Amino acid sequence: xxxxxxxxxxxxxxxxxxxxxxxxxxxxxxxxxxxxxxxxxxxxxxxxxxxxxxxxxxxxxxxxxxxxxxxxxxxxxxxxxxxxxxxxxxxxxxxxxxxxxxxxxxxxxxxxxxxxxxxxxxxxxxxxxxxxxxxxxxxxxxxxxxxxxxxxxxxxxxxxxxxxxxxxxxxxxxxxxxxxxxxxxxxxxxxxxxxxxxx
Amino acid sequence: xxxxxxxxxxxxxxxxxxxxxxxxxxxxxxxxxxxxxxxxxxxxxxxxxxxxxxxxxxxxxxxxxxxxxxxxxxxxxxxxxxxxxxxxxxxxxxxxxxxxxxxxxxxxxxxxxxxxxxxxxxxxxxxxxxxxxxxxxxxxxxxxxxxxxxxxxxxxxxxxxxxxxxxxxxxxxxxxxxxxxxxxxxxxxxxxxxxxxxxxxxxxxxxxxxxxxxxxxxxxxxxxxxxxxxxxxxxxxxxxxxxxxxxxxxxxxxxxxxxxxxxxxxxxxxxxxxxxxxxxxxxxxxxxxxxxxxxxxxxxxxxxxxxxxxxxxxxxxxxxxxxxxxxxxxxxxxxxxxxxxxxxxxxxxxxxxxxxxxxxxxxxxxxxxxxxxxxxxxxxxxxxxxxxxxxxxxxxxxxxxxxxxxxxxxxxxxxxxxxxxxxxxxxxxxxxxxxxxxxxxxxxxxxxxxxxxxxxxxxxxxxxxxxxxxxxxxxxxxxxxxxxxxxxxxxxxxxxxxxxxxxxxxxxxxxxxxxxxxxxxxxxxxxxxxxxxxxxxxxxxxxxxxxxxxxxxxxxxxxxxxxxxxxxxxxxxxxxxxxxxxxxxxxxxxxxxxxxxxxxx
Numbered sequence: 001x002x003x004x005x006x007x008x009x010x011x012x013x014x015x016x017x018x019x020x021x022x023x024x025x026x027x028x029x030x031x032x033x034x035x036x037x038x039x040x041x042x043x044x045x046x047x048x049x050x051x052x053x054x055x056x057x058x059x060x061x062x063x064x065x066x067x068x069x070x071x072x073x074x075x076x077x078x079x080x081x082x083x084x085x086x087x088x089x090x091x092x093x094x095x096x097x098x099x100x101x102x103x104x105x106x107x108x109x110x111x112x113x114x115x116x117x118x119x120x121x122x123x124x125x126x127x128x129x130x131x132x133x134x135x136x137x138x139x140x141x142x143x144x145x146x147x148x149x150x151x152x153x154x155x156x157x158x159x160x161x162x163x164x165x166x167x168x169x170x171x172x173x174x175x176x177x178x179x180x181x182x183x184x185x186x187x188x189x190x191x192x193x194x195x196x197x198x199x
Numbered sequence: 200x201x202x203x204x205x206x207x208x209x210x211x212x213x214x215x216x217x218x219x220x221x222x223x224x225x226x227x228x229x230x231x232x233x234x235x236x237x238x239x240x241x242x243x244x245x246x247x248x249x250x251x252x253x254x255x256x257x258x259x260x261x262x263x264x265x266x267x268x269x270x271x272x273x274x275x276x277x278x279x280x281x282x283x284x285x286x287x288x289x290x291x292x293x294x295x296x297x298x299x300x301x302x303x304x305x306x307x308x309x310x311x312x313x314x315x316x317x318x319x320x321x322x323x324x325x326x327x328x329x330x331x332x333x334x335x336x337x338x339x340x341x342x343x344x345x346x347x348x349x350x351x352x353x354x355x356x357x358x359x360x361x362x363x364x365x366x367x368x369x370x371x372x373x374x375x376x377x378x379x380x381x382x383x384x385x386x387x388x389x390x391x392x393x394x395x396x397x398x399x400x401x402x403x404x405x406x407x408x409x410x411x412x413x414x415x416x417x418x419x420x421x422x423x424x425x426x427x428x429x430x431x432x433x434x435x436x437x438x439x440x441x442x443x444x445x446x447x448x449x450x451x452x453x454x455x456x457x458x459x460x461x462x463x464x465x466x467x468x469x470x471x472x473x474x475x476x477x478x479x480x481x482x483x484x485x486x487x488x489x490x491x492x493x494x495x496x497x498x499x500x501x502x503x504x505x506x507x508x509x510x511x512x513x514x515x516x517x518x519x520x521x522x523x524x525x526x527x528x529x530x531x532x533x534x535x536x537x538x539x540x541x542x543x544x545x546x547x548x549x550x551x552x553x554x555x556x557x558x559x560x561x562x563x564x565x566x567x568x569x570x571x572x573x574x575x576x577x578x579x580x581x582x583x584x585x586x587x588x589x590x591x592x593x594x595x596x597x598x599x600x601x602x603x604x605x606x607x608x609x610x611x612x613x614x615x616x617x618x619x620x621x622x623x624x625x626x627x628x629x630x631x632x633x634x635x636x637x638x639x640x641x642x643x644x645x646x647x648x649x650x651x652x653x654x655x656x657x658x659x660x661x662x663x664x665x666x667x668x669x670x671x672x673x674x675x676x677x678x679x680x681x682x683x684x685x686x687x688x689x690x691x692x693x694x695x696x697x698x699x700x701x702x703x704x705x706x707x708x709x710x711x712x713x714x715x716x717x718x719x720x721x722x723x724x725x726x727x728x729x730x731x732x733x734x735x736x737x738x739x740x741x742x743x744x745x746x747x748x749x750x751x752x753x754x755x756x757x758x759x760x761x762x763x764x765x766x767x768x769x770x771x772x773x774x775x776x777x778x779x780x781x782x783x784x785x786x787x788x789x790x791x792x793x794x795x796x797x798x799x800x
Contacts, residue, residue: 020233031240031520038553171227174223174227
């Protein structure tokens with residue numbers, strides 16, 4: 001059976017790479033006593049499915065991980081144990097058993113939406129379709145520009161932003177990226193909350 | 200907390216918004232930023248410590264976090280209650296560049312406190328080629344590099360410990376104190392002396408303060424309280440205490456009972472480190488007497504951790520970390536009496552949790568093919584064996600004779616059990632080595648190349664080390680070592696065997712520093728000024744800068760090629776008591792040469 005954890009990754013832990021995060025999650029589950037199943041074969045590995053990798057340095061507010069378990073555990077206890085064992089900045093927001101017949105994460109995720117914050121620059125525009133994605137810009141108080149992007153999970157959000165506004169994607173301007181959430185059937189149990197922020 | 204906030208306003212190395220600049224402008228632009236963020240599981244600290252210690256390893260996070268000694272001390276200090284240990288590792292070249300530009304110095308990973316604000320800054324010293332990193336870290340902390348230019352009333356006390364203290368002299372100008380030997384007891388004693396001498400630190404003169412520490416804690420060497428003497432030709436004569444209260448020879452500290460050492464709350468690294476697993480030390484000291492091996496000679500006597508303690512420590516450690524691999528560590532694990540049943544026991548308890556067991560250091564003579572059965576759960580990536588010498592004559596010289604056919608037996612058994620890669624280590628440049636000895640390495644490799652799997656061979660260069668029977672040996676000039684490398688290269692057909700050679704000029708630098716006296720500080724400092732960093736990493740080692748540094752510092756490599764001291768002479772490290780007397784070492788050195796002269800029989 002599959003246990004789904006919706007979590008946020010904010011603050012300094014956003015500098016942990018996807019590869020390292022997989023290892024950290026597995027170790028946290030081991031310490032939390034959550035019985036993750038192992039693949040068979042020469043070199044068994046834990047059966048954990050992640051949503052597509054978040055680039056190093058990007059925050060995520062509603063990231064997803066599915067743990068395949070050997071036996072059912074109580075959701076409340078698993079949540080508490082994960083809260084205790086994960087790092088500061090990695091917070092389980094919702095833990096649940098998805099419908100047994102729901103497709104794997106790889107098959108259900110359609111699009112991902114991102115927010116990019118930039119100091120100052122061009123004024124707000126209206127939403128537009130760029131290549132595979134949709135993008136809109138508006139000003140925030142404090143001289144910040146906020147870009148909102150929705151792109152298919154297979155596409156690179158950086159490339160979509162670059163196509164719309166090359167200056168905005170320039171790393172030297174220190175754009176601050178957040179992945180807000182994913183869309184697709186039966187991914188979340190309840191509407192994703194948008195929270196997190198710059199530290 | 201208050202202390203940290205106050206510090207924020209007045210320290211120039213912590214500009215306002217230090218953490219914001221770090222996280223928004225610097226970390227997004229460096230390699231592996233997880234090295235620099237801290238916050239690992241089990242990194243919580245005691246509140247309001249009376250003494251704050253910063254522990255460092257002069258290399259990057261992945262290397263430093265793999266060092267067991269540092270992790271033992273970190274855990275030990277943080278369980279004391281009134282003292283706290285934090286960590287800082289070397290900045291990678293990209294991080295250094297951006298941080299220097301932003302005015303950000305070395306900071307602790309726990310509380311982001313600048314290194315300069317700690318009471319003590321301890322460095323684990325394991326390898327000569329990390330010394331430029333060490334100077335770089337001191338400089339990046341905004342501290343004067345030389346101890347005499349610092350002020351102990353407001354600067355941290357710089358403390359060195361670890362394998363390299365058996366010749367501390369090349370670093371003597373940079374450090375305030377060295378801790379010789381096992382630190383499990385002496386480090387807490389030092390912290391407690393600092394706790395009670397807080398007032399004296401502020402008021403007494405530096406030398407008085409240092410001698411007060413030395414009088415309270417055995418095993419401490421304060422270089423400022425000793426002076427080296429040289430003769431007119433510049434030859435080193437002796438080191439004399441400047442003060443009757445300090446010992447002429449600093450004897451190393453020895454932890455009597457190894458059962459009392461071990462990590463309780465393991466840090467769980469944020470990024471994959473070099474040795475990414477739980478490590479339990481099962482034995483300290485080595486019963487073998489390989490004459491080139493500094494670790495073996497300086498870590499005596501042999502102390503064995505009890506089997507029950509090993510098992511309970513391993514299981515507790517693994518529960519607290521969630522790692523998938525537990526490794527049992529010592530200099531020669533096959534010599535731990537009953538290792539086979541220990542492996543069997545532990546592996547049976549770990550296997551249901553999908554945790555594997557590994558045993559990295561096995562002397563070939565104590566390696567029973569049956570061990571391979573106990574290790575069957577390990578991923579069978581590679582089996583490492585270090586014959587070091589191939590000819591029987593040189594095996595006798597180094598006192599590492601191999602039973603004939605033993606390696607072959609191990610290799611056959613490991614192939615049968617599914618190992619695919621064999622790694623072999625040899626050395627060239629040993630005392631009395633001839634062309635025939637070198638060619639025997641090649642034929643050895645060729646013989647083993649047909650074992651049925653991959654074969655990686657590393658050829659390193661013999662570097663004489665302090666406190667070993669070979670401390671009087673000559674180091675061969677790099678050109679001669681290169682010639683011997685070539686002999687091997689020509690005789691081993693490419694393809695199946697991957698041959699790797701240690702750069703010979705790197706070994707020369709290592710050799711110069713390993714037996715240098717206090718004047719070697721100039722070499723290290725000049726190399727650092729010329730931009731040398733991470734000299735142990737072949738992609739960063741800069742031969743031309745080191746050549747320039749040799750010239751500027753006036754250090755003569757020829758002293759290495761023909762070592763100017765004989766048994767009986769004072770050596771630059773004779774004031775450090777390694778536990779084995781020079782008389783014993785000289786006896787071994789004499790026997791080695793006699794063994795080697797005895798012919799090939």
